[in-house]
Amino acid sequence: GKKQYDREFLLDFQFMPACI
């Protein structure tokens, strides 16, 4: 399906450390 993300979902990732 089409990948739509709302702003809150996207903002949750802002300061998440990258997974290694």
Add this chain to the structure above:
Amino acid sequence: HPLQNRWALWFFKNERSRAWQDNLHLVTKVDTVEDFWAMYSHIQLASKLSSGCDYALFKDGIQPMWEDSRNKRGGRWLVSLAKQQRHSELDRLWLETLLCLIGESFEEHSREVCGAVINIRAKGDKIAVWTREAESQAGVLHIGRVYKERLGLSAKMVIGYQAHADTATKSHSLAKNKFVV
């Protein structure tokens, strides 16, 4: 978390001795939420750029210029900012614009979106969302209404949509609005 589209970030730095296109640099491309934030946290905030610089985020394969075949029949929703808004609102409005793009916030009309541009200028900064077909009224108006709401602009503030064909043949200040929201 894959994005619907792969997006390319471009940076323009105005050096008058060089041709316009030689001042345009592809920075990187992102196609996941995680890569988007890695890119965003790595680059200078728009408010810290010097006058004459631009950022552009466009779908992969579309050049950030109206001459591109996927832009030339299109136009842009233009948000013109007052000088003092650079310090208070510019970065928030640009980030919100980027999130609208990568999150595909305009429902089925997101297909119409080509990209977005921020111009840092001494006389007043500008942010614009570019769409591919200026004649597709329903899509353009939907995008404009959603975009204005997402930016949190007051109902009193009117933003206009200008066809690139009009912008290209007239001076920018004279290009007329095809639509307003």
